[in-house]
Amino acid sequence: MRFLVRVAPIAVCLLLTGCGGNEERERTSARSWSATAQAVGQMWLDEDLPSAFTRDTLRKAADELGKGPLPAAALPVDELREAVRRGDRDGASRLLNELAPR
Numbered sequence: 637m638r639f640l641v642r643v644a645p646i647a648v649c650l651l652l653t654g655c656g657g658n659e660e661r662e663r664t665s666a667r668s669w670s671a672t673a674q675a676v677g678q679m680w681l682d683e684d685l686p687s688a689f690t691r692d693t694l695r696k697a698a699d700e701l702g703k704g705p706l707p708a709a710a711l712p713v714d715e716l717r718e719a720v721r722r723g724d725r726d727g728a729s730r731l732l733n734e735l736a737p738r
Contacts, residue, residue, distance in 0.1 A: 659705075666704040670735070673697040673713045677732050680720055690720050 673694055680690040694717035702710035712735055719728040 662705050666701060666706060666709060669697045669700045669704075670709060670713075673701075673716060674732060674735055677716050677720070677728055677735075681725055681728055681732070687720055687723070691717055694720065 676685060676690050676693045676697075679685040680687065694713055698710040698713040698717065701707065701713060712731060716728055716731045716735070719725075719731060
């Protein structure tokens with residue numbers, strides 16, 4: 637249940653990417669994928685998500701960010717995916733702190 641409560645906002649963000657004009661839709665999609673990567677990374681740190689699911693989701697987020705208006709946004713997500721692959725929770729935590737909106 638805790639998993640569903642935490643994942644539901646991510647699903648809503650992804651659904652919202654289908655609205656608006658093309659340029660706005662791309663920006664909304666990039667924001668949504670970035671937020672998804674951050675949320676999934678944090679849930680992995682909190683041991684609420686399995687590593688395989690986290691890696692797959694981060695791979696998809698990086699792929700989608702790479703196609704968007706700011707393709708460089710995919711790089712930190714890929715770095716986060718690699719930290720998850722290595723089981724490096726300290727590294728993932730540092731990356732999430734760097735990715736956090738200010």
